[in-house]
Amino acid sequence: MANKKQQLDYKNNCCRHCGRNVKEMVEEFGTFNRIFEFNHVVPSLKHPNYDNLIRRTISTEQLDELDKCILLCKICHGILHAQNIELKCLLKVDVGDKSITQDLVGQGIINKKEKKLKFMTNQKILVVPYLLQLDSNEPEIIFGKDLEENNPMLSKIFKVSGYDKCRILDFRNGEELFSIRRNNNNTAQLKQKIKFPYFQYELEADDKNVKYVWIRNGIGLTKNGEVFRDREITGTLII
Numbered sequence: 001m002a003n004k005k006q007q008l009d010y011k012n013n014c015c016r017h018c019g020r021n022v023k024e025m026v027e028e029f030g031t032f033n034r035i036f037e038f039n040h041v042v043p044s045l046k047h048p049n050y051d052n053l054i055r056r057t058i059s060t061e062q063l064d065e066l067d068k069c070i071l072l073c074k075i076c077h078g079i080l081h082a083q084n085i086e087l088k089c090l091l092k093v094d095v096g097d098k099s100i101t102q103d104l105v106g107q108g109i110i111n112k113k114e115k116k117l118k119f120m121t122n123q124k125i126l127v128v129p130y131l132l133q134l135d136s137n138e139p140e141i142i143f144g145k146d147l148e149e150n151n152p153m154l155s156k157i158f159k160v161s162g163y164d165k166c167r168i169l170d171f172r173n174g175e176e177l178f179s180i181r182r183n184n185n186n187t188a189q190l191k192q193k194i195k196f197p198y199f200q201y202e203l204e205a206d207d208k209n210v211k212y213v214w215i216r217n218g219i220g221l222t223k224n225g226e227v228f229r230d231r232e233i234t235g236t237l238i239i
Contacts, residue, residue: 006058008036009227010219011071016120017080017109020073037077038069041106041122058223060202063214070120080109087119093127093143095171100143102127124197124217130177131169132157139169147198159239160188168196180237188237194220195229203233 005022013022015036022032029035038054040046047053047065056062072080085108092101106121126148131139146153147168157166160182168178177196181189192199197218204212212223220228 003058003225004032006221006225006227007038007054007062007066008032008071010063010066010221011038011069014071015073015076016070017072017076017118020076034074036071036073038066039072039077039080039107040068041070041120042068058214058221058225060214063216063221067217068122070122076109080107083109085110085117089119089121091125091127093129095129095141098129098141098143100127100145102145129171131171131174133167133169134163135165141171142168144198158237182239183236186238188239189234190237191232191234193232194218201233 008022014020020035022036025032025035045068047061050065053062053065087106087108089104089106090101091104092099102125104119104121104123106119106123108120109118110116111118124144126144128144130142130144130147132142133139142153145151147157155161157168157180160166160180164182166180167176169176176191176193178192178199179190183189192215194215195218200214200216202212202214214221215233218229220226220231220233
């Protein structure tokens with residue numbers, strides 16, 4: 001049986017619509033069973049063997065499936081399907097002289113009394129700005145979209161081509177979220193805050209009690225049920 005608590009923690013422990021919190025439900029009622037459910041934003045992408053997959057111990061395949069979902073309480077999940085609202089949303093962000101857009105697909109719930117519509121999606125928001133600094137050069141603005149898989153920016157970062165150090169900083173406060181420092185022509189030292197939601201890793205752990213670690217979407221998970229966010233990983237890369 002999979003660790004349901006770990007799955008809920010991976011999806012941030014609260015209903016995406018009403019904010020009902022797993023911890024609060026446990027404190028009030030002593031359980032979270034039958035209160036929270038995973039909703040596939042695009043139902044056609046649901047794994048054909050979902051019921052069995054979600055009950056297994058944690059795996060890459062299971063985490064991939066959870067990434068297709070948003071977490072809802074049972075009440076909001078029922079309302080969402082009853083209203084059956086599919087939505088598209090265009091995000092546009094301007095920072096300095098740079099502009100970026102992202103198309104999102106999601107679902108919505110209408111509160112007729114408050115005249116509000118809540119849009120919900122499982123997609124990663126890629127219009128978040130960051131600062132990229134190469135060696136001691138002036139930092140340049142980049143966006144999450146620049147860090148997507150297969151984007152040319154990844155080669156620039158991971159190969160550290162022509163540079164000895166690459167850093168990605170929080171645009172708001174300058175906090176270092178990710179860095180690569182060249183050791184020699186073949187290797188480089190990597191350091192990344194787990195909360196930085198790009199560059200996924202699957203790692204064999206030195207600790208025999210942990211065995212396997214996933215770093216993805218700003219969250220770390222272990223095979224034995226641990227979930228963590230406020231740490232960093234370090235390692236040596238072959239470049």
